[in-house]
Amino acid sequence: MKPQNAESIxxxxxxxxxxxxxxxxxTVMSMLERSESVEFEIVVVDNLSNAYRSEGQKKPAPLRIIEEMTGKNIHFYELDIRDKEGLDKIFAAHNIECVIHFAALKAVGESVEKPLEYYQANISGTCTLFEVMRDHGVYKLVYSSSCTVYGEPEKLPLDESHPTGRGLASPYGRSKYFCEEIMKDLCKSDPKWVVISLRYFNPVGAHHSGRIGEDPTGIPNNLMPFIAxxxxxxxKELVVFGDDYPTIDGTGVRDYIHVEDLAEGHVKAIKLFKDPAFSGFHAINLGTGTGYSVLQVVAAFERASGRRVARRAAARRAGDVAANYADAARARRLLAWRAARGLPDMCRDAWNWQSRHPHGFRDC
Structure with missing residues (x-):
């Protein structure tokens, strides 16, 4: 529990x-860039499984750069969320009012090869986080979910009324679906729980400054960093997984969303917690509503970068679906949010980041 009179100190x-x-x-950057967020301290927990920290530095590179850019402090703890004792100490040390939960393994194809690792990190870790939240009286959560919970689309565009949990193609998608079901049960069991599950489509791009961006460990699992x-x-070349889908050019179609638009969606979601009448579980899509094929994204990136992207076709990847894109009407209604940046902006900002930092944060 929090120390006595914690709120006052x-x-x-x-x-x-x-x-x-x-x-x-x-998202941390987006919160610190906005004046309405200055009333909150930002506490980050990360096990650094997919984040880079320079030798001799206490904080990972992206957080250090954000501090330099904003002039604001970020409390950082290197910790896996499955460490219940460690999480408990962090909650005891800070007056945490709400949680934004990103920590998870997130590659669809890799999850097919490593299902146990995905279920352990994504489901067990989330349950441990919820236990500690409950123990410390923290019941407000924004969850990083995914459009993969919809499985093979029965209709397009995908809205939040589309069934979830049917024909899920990967352990990653199932882990996100199972976590959502756990959250629904929590909200039914205790009205104090308020959960906003943001179902992402495909985040791409980078901060417009070019100072922070996507820096995956190893060979990228996602399209845009692979192209970059x-x-x-x-x-040497981009591997296009599947060129025989029933789409415009045979390659997979996805709803790509600029990461800054996505981050702004989280800031909007936090504001909902100020409404005392807002309660229960809410799923909200974050996407643009427009689908682009792999080859269309490649062409747009070539225009933005002035570089040719060599590529070759390969067999379809396990866990992938032919096409999905969002109906984001609920986000417009509940969050007063809509994606403001298009595919050219996404490619421009991704290239701005990658061309400045060929080896990612190791060049910072």
Whole structure:
């Protein structure tokens, strides 16, 4: 539990799990860039499984850069969210009012190869976080979910009324679905729980400054960083998984969303907690509503970078679906949010980041 009179001696804080990762760091940046967020301290927990920290530095590179850019402090703890004792100490040390939960493994294809690792990190870790939240009287959560919970689309565009949990193609998607079901049960069991599950489509791009961006460990599992690393010369060619889908050009179609738009969606979601009448579980899509094929994204990136992206076709990847894109009407209604940046902006900002930092944060 919090120390006696904790509220009077500690500033209110927002805990961000996985806050040193790609979407997490951009969301931290978005919160610190906005004047309405200055009343909160930002506390980040990350096990650094997909974030870089320079030798001799206490904080991972993206958080250190964000501090330099904003002039604001970020409390950082290197910790896996499955460490219940460690999490308990963090909650005791800060007056945490709500949690934004990003920490998870997130590659669809890899999850097919490593299902146990995905279920352990994504489901067990989330349950441990919820236990500690409950023990410390913290019941407000923004969850990093995914459009993969919809499985093979029965209709397009995908809205939140679309069934979830049917025909899920990967352990990653199942882990996100199972976590949502756990959250629904929590909200039914105790009205104090308020959960906003943001179902992402495909985050891409980078902060417009070019100082923080996507820096995956190893060979990228996602399209845009793979394209960018080919364009900058780190990788020989892009592997296009599947060119025989029933789509415009045979390649998979996805709803790509600029990571800054996505980050702004989280800031909007936090504001909902100020309404005392807002309660229960709420799923909200964050996407643009427009689908682009792999080859369309490649062409747009070539225009933005002035570089040719070598590529070759390969067999379909396990866990992938032919097409999905969002109906984001609920986000417009509940969050007063809509995506403001298009595919050219996404490619421009991704290239701005990658061309400045060919080896990611190791060049910072």
């Amino acid at each position: 500690m500033a209110p804080a927002i805990l961000v799990t996985g806050g040193a990762g790609y979407v997490g760091s951009h 690393q080919v364009a900058v010369g780190r990788l």
